[in-house]
Amino acid sequence: MKYLLLTYENEKRWENGYDPKEMEEYGKFGKEFAAEIQGGNALKATKTATTVRVRDGKRLVTDGPFAETKEQLGGFYLIEAPDLDHAIAMAGKIPAARHGSVEIRPIMTFA
């Protein structure tokens, strides 16, 4: 099954650059699960985000996501895993799981 692992954490942690030790961990994670990982990226901070809505046929463009949450979407991995337990085991090894959380979503397939 394909899953998306979404990492959420307080993006203020990254305001002053990346912690090299943690980056190293991400590198190790990528190597360990090279077979499962099909894609993934880190995202720039939410202040760089743009939100688009169409209402009554009119396109509205605003800045940022509005939700006042403590944790922001910071990156994702697209993985192929045999089952949820495997995905859970992987998610637990992403450093973001220690500082924030990792959401696991099965990928929808359309017949």
Place this chain on the structure above:
Amino acid sequence: MIDLGRLYRAEWGRLLAALIRSFGDFDLAEEALQEAFAAAAAEWTAAAPENARGWLYATARHRALDRLRRERILTGKLAELARESDGDPPAADSALDLTVPDERLRLIFTCCHPALPLEAQVALTLRTVGGLTTEEIARAFLLPSVAMAQRLVRAKAKIREAGIPYADPSQADLSARTEAVMTVLYLIFNEGYAAAQGEALVRRELCAEAIRLARLLCALLRPPPSEALALLALMLLVDSRRDARTDAAGDLILLADQDRARWDRAAIAEGIDLVVRALRFGAAGPYGLEAAIAAVHAEAAVAAETDWPQIAALYRRLQEVAPSPITALNRAVAVAMAEGPATGLPLVEELAEALGDYHLWHAARADLLRRLGRRAEAAASYRRAHALARNEPERRFLARRIAECDAATSAKTET
């Protein structure tokens, strides 16, 4: 006469677990097994076949394959299944050499998967492993059948959609996942025992079912973890008092006032035996300590002989292992029994903020005030407890205590 109901309860979980394993589909397995039992009811007119379990298994597999054929999705792996068990459905008297693999542990772990909401874990475990009907579970949890059916449908859909595996957890996860299973079983037991409201009979069955499932867990896990043995012990010891804890009117009788001759001695003996086994290995966990407390109560021939200092010490350790305001309250009550209400009262009052909305906190405080002769304050606390209590027998008990305190207070003012 064939007791199909009994066979159903005894064999449902094992048969269903094996069917899910081979067909990979909860609903299909459940429907096919349901049909096999219906066929048994129709065909076993004189006696059950020698290998009733095997007969049911073979019949259910046929039904499942028929269904798949009708739905024309018999492909690949399923064609293989068909070859294994094709041919005519078994005759009622045929000697079957069909053993049913025991896949119940997988089933239990799947039903108690932490990716499912807790209430769905409970419902699914009772339905699939326990073989309770949706209606029975709905009655036990005071929900309309339709709502309970919905809950089960959603849980099964999540298993399918999210890819929850039908498998034992990895060695690394085993202890956390076993703990999750125990939480579900203890919740089922408490739902039956602590009974917020509802039918007494259904609730008693829920306790019995929780005990049956805990027994099964201990039998399936090799070796059984000491906390699983302790959980079974705890359930047996608490449940041993079931006949003594209410009177003919259904009113609650406190532990101290129970007729101990009505305690189930066989359950107590088994429970104590299990506690001893569980505590033999290393430090006790929360279930081990709670079971030990229940065992100390069970060992007292009369309430006055209860070893309260021992119970207070066990609660203190429990508070260290699994801190909670309820445990702190229990410890305070035990201290009050061991050292007197004057020592216990401040410990109870420390918990005012945490437990101010909990009727038993007010009841415990009221009891200590009453024993200290502070009747008016006691009556006020009993009133708060009464206002917060939801369970009818408890409310009646508290109402009686209010009346006693009021009577004592007015008697005092008159003199």
